[in-house]
Amino acid sequence: MTAAQADVTWERVADVVVLGYGGAGACAAIAAHDAGVKVLLIEKAPFGGGNTACALGPMRLPGDVAGAVKYYQALSFGTVADEDLIWALAEALHDLPGKLDALGVPLKLVSKGSAMFPTLPGAEALDHWMAGTGNKVFEILAQNVEKRGIPVLYGTRARKLVQDPATKAVLGVVIEKDGKEEAIRANRGVILSTGGYENDPQLQGYYNFPGVRLYPFGTPYNTGDGVRMAAAVGADPWHFVNxxxxxxxxxxxxxxxxxxxxxxxxxxxxxxxxxxxxxxxxxxxxxxxxxxxxxxxxxxxxxxxxxxxxxxxxxxxxxxxxxxxxxxxxxxxxxxxxxxxxxxxxxxxxxxxxxxxxxxxxxxxxxxxxxxxxxxxxxxxxxxxxxxxxxxxxxxxxxxxxxxxxxxxxxxxxxxxxxxVNTQGGPRHNRFAQTLDTEGNIIPRLYTPGELGSFFGHLYQGGSNLPEALAFGRIAGECAAKEKPW
Ligand SMILES: Cc1cc2nc3c(=O)[nH]c(=O)nc-3n(C[C@H](O)[C@H](O)[C@H](O)COP(=O)(O)OP(=O)(O)OC[C@H]3O[C@@H](n4cnc5c(N)ncnc54)[C@H](O)[C@@H]3O)c2cc1C
CATH class of the missing domain: 3.90.700.10 (Succinate dehydrogenase/fumarate reductase flavoprotein, catalytic domain)
Structure with missing residues (x-):
């Protein structure tokens, strides 16, 4: 037993603990549950939804995966070197309508070839899809969570990740509810899907416009907690400029x-x-x-x-x-x-x-x-x-x-x-939504899907963050459920 394991008194336990109940968190929880493991969702606000519930709803999804890879590569202006991740994004977004349909979220094709930057290579590969507003999409995802009996702790703030100092594996999380802290053991993995720092003047000052207050059009509960928690366990920060x-x-x-x-x-x-x-x-x-x-x-x-x-x-x-x-x-x-x-x-x-x-x-x-x-x-x-x-x-x-x-x-x-609207900065991740450290190593048992460390490092293609959150949330949930319990 390592020092970290010995020092912590675990007050609750789950196989997969999901922090943040927006679109990424909901899809992660559903996927992990459906893979047969015990899931616990933690949400800071008194209700779920996050920025996902504020979304207008349009999604831009690849009709042609290889073309979309070229387009995403061009949008990134070199901010994403991992080709596997680019392919994973294109494939996951291409497959999204089928995956969402299975959850009762019907996506409709609105028009073919509707990219925002038509001069970039591969732009014709993207199509315009719509599933209703983000609020509607989240409502259906929440019904899926409820139907499965996945417990959600509302009004509960994830405070810090518990990391094994020797292996660097993330073993659980310390949460705060009603002023009291408690540790939750995650047997298989922790999914950090706490969104961005749209409502955090300090991080906005560090990374974007010092002294300028940026007001969130989405949820005020996204205050960069995930950015700080990921940094504390050695995650590689990326895409803050965006x-x-x-x-x-x-x-x-x-x-x-x-x-x-x-x-x-x-x-x-x-x-x-x-x-x-x-x-x-x-x-x-x-x-x-x-x-x-x-x-x-x-x-x-x-x-x-x-x-x-x-x-x-x-x-x-x-x-x-x-x-x-x-x-x-x-x-x-x-x-x-x-x-x-x-x-x-x-x-x-x-x-x-x-x-x-x-x-x-x-x-x-x-x-x-x-x-x-x-x-x-x-x-x-x-x-x-x-x-x-x-x-x-x-x-x-x-x-x-x-x-x-x-x-x-x-x-x-x-x-x-x-x-x-939102921020894209956060920890870097790979194609399985596994969080990476500054050397490019996987931080074991930690996953970061959604707009916390989004793919989009420079140009943003409108209608991408919502599907990205839903798709990588699912990937994170499936992968975390497959981890061997520690
Ligand atoms: C107004 C608006 C319109 C948009 N329109 C579109 C669109 O039309 N198409 C599109 O593709 N994208 C759109 N986006 C972007 C997209 O909706 C988001 O990027 C995406 O839904 C983010 O999902 P997420 O799950 O990563 O984060 P969120 O949905 O924001 O969820 C994060 C959750 O984590 C919780 N949380 C935060 N800190 C903690 C903590 N310490 N402990 C526990 N919980 C915590 C928050 O309360 C929140 O519920 C829009 C965004 C906004 C704001």
């Missing part, structure tokens, strides 16, 4: 509810300005998944600041009366919608009353109330109105037909922040 932006979000409700309220309008009588009152981007541009340097995250080295954060949505009375400024479009949901936080008044008056939108009779008064430079603000609004009258695209490339006049008092400003 975060998927959602766009600009109202900051007032984001602060209140801890999740993003993205602004989705691309046309109307509004502009975005920074503290100097100046516009800095084309308001009609979608930021989701973009990889080029963005105006909003531009850092001014001389001034030692991000000049475009915070920024503000500026509009007038005509725009206010045109309808709610926050409303998800195109079937998008997000955490605020699925938890029912997204009630927004038709004329935006409730949000003015809550202080999320500031009202003033003149632009000068609006500037004084928000701290925006008044000269810059008046110039920007004036220029918007001139550009509108000239019916020309403006200096930032905003199309003429997307602009309206901002001339009718009172005037309004809403502070904006930056929101993200």
């Amino acid at each position: 975060v998927a932006f959602m766009g600009l979000s109202f900051k007032g409700p984001a602060d209140q509810y801890g999740c993003a309220f993205p602004f989705q309008k691309t046309r109307g009588g509004f502009i975005f300005v920074n503290k100097t009152g100046r516009r800095f981007m084309n308001e009609a541009k979608r930021l989701t998944f973009r990889k080029e340097p963005l105006e909003v995250t531009y850092f001014d080295h001389e001034a030692a600041c991000y000049p475009n954060l915070p920024c503000y949505l500026i509009f007038d009375e005509t725009q206010r009366l045109k309808g709610p400024l926050y409303r998800m479009t195109g079937g998008m949901v997000g955490y605020a919608s699925i938890r029912g936080f997204d009630d927004w008044s038709e004329d935006n008056s409730a949000e003015i009353a809550k202080g999320w939108i500031i009202k003033a009779n003149t632009l000068e008064e609006l500037a004084a109330r928000t701290g925006i430079d008044p000269t810059g603000l008046k110039q920007s609004v004036g220029q918007n109105n001139k550009d509108h009258s000239a019916q020309a695209d403006d200096a930032f490339g905003r199309p003429a037909d997307s602009r309206r006049l901002i001339v009718t008092p009172p005037y309004y400003a809403a502070e904006f922040c930056l929101s993200i």
Whole structure:
């Protein structure tokens, strides 16, 4: 018996312990159970679902595996050297409709050849599939978990992995529930499927934008716990550079509810300005998944600041009366919608009353109330109105037909922040979802499927994370169930 085994008092035991009950965790638990072993699911939130339940739902899956391998290789820009893993991803995503169908999740082919980057090799190999929203998919997976009698401990946070110091094998996990810690022995393996660090300012600062708070469009419970637990057992960190932006979000409700309220309008009588009152981007541009340097995250080295954060949505009375400024479009949901936080008044008056939108009779008064430079603000609004009258695209490339006049008092400003869909960083894994250390060795009995250490290291193909989580969750569950009990 090694030191680690001797030191721990195990208060519970299972063959496979799954940490995090999102899509990857659900599929892992189902697969391990169906392989005939005893499974225990641990979930930090009072409910399951994670980012999986927030997903819009489209999936991009390979019709042709060999073509998809070329495409995934091209997307990675060298961030994935393991060819076996690339093949495994393409094969697992190709097989996903059949596997999900067996669980009662019917996937439908929407269209052939629908990749996001058609100029990359192999792009024609990907097809567009749909199984309903992520919430619907998770609901069916949860029914499968329930039907099998797999126990779930909700409101329980995985704290640290128990590792044998000699063999490096992961033997179990320490969890925290109601302020009390207990150790759970995993006879065969631990599946760490705790998602990303969408709601962890510290990791976002270390890896992405120091000093910028990124608000999660998905679950606020993904706070990078898995990143830290995996690091503590020697896992190799990868793909942290890749975060998927959602766009600009109202900051007032984001602060209140801890999740993003993205602004989705691309046309109307509004502009975005920074503290100097100046516009800095084309308001009609979608930021989701973009990889080029963005105006909003531009850092001014001389001034030692991000000049475009915070920024503000500026509009007038005509725009206010045109309808709610926050409303998800195109079937998008997000955490605020699925938890029912997204009630927004038709004329935006409730949000003015809550202080999320500031009202003033003149632009000068609006500037004084928000701290925006008044000269810059008046110039920007004036220029918007001139550009509108000239019916020309403006200096930032905003199309003429997307602009309206901002001339009718009172005037309004809403502070904006930056929101993200999800992060891809986490521990590196192989084709069996086994976690690798910095030498490329397998950390025995530890598996990391899902967006915690996702495949996508640079370009992200929309509609891939959800199927990746479901497919690698299943692979992890099947493989962990085959480990010999220790
Ligand atoms: C708004 C939104 C829309 C999206 N739309 C799409 C889409 O249309 N198509 C697509 O392919 N992808 C989409 N994605 C991405 C995709 O949904 C996710 O990447 C994927 O579902 C992640 O699955 P997961 O199981 O790895 O993580 P999650 O589903 O996030 O599950 C992680 C779980 O771990 C729990 N947890 C965290 N820490 C701990 C801890 N210490 N102990 C125990 N439990 C813990 C969390 O509470 C959570 O329940 C979207 C993401 C978001 C946020």
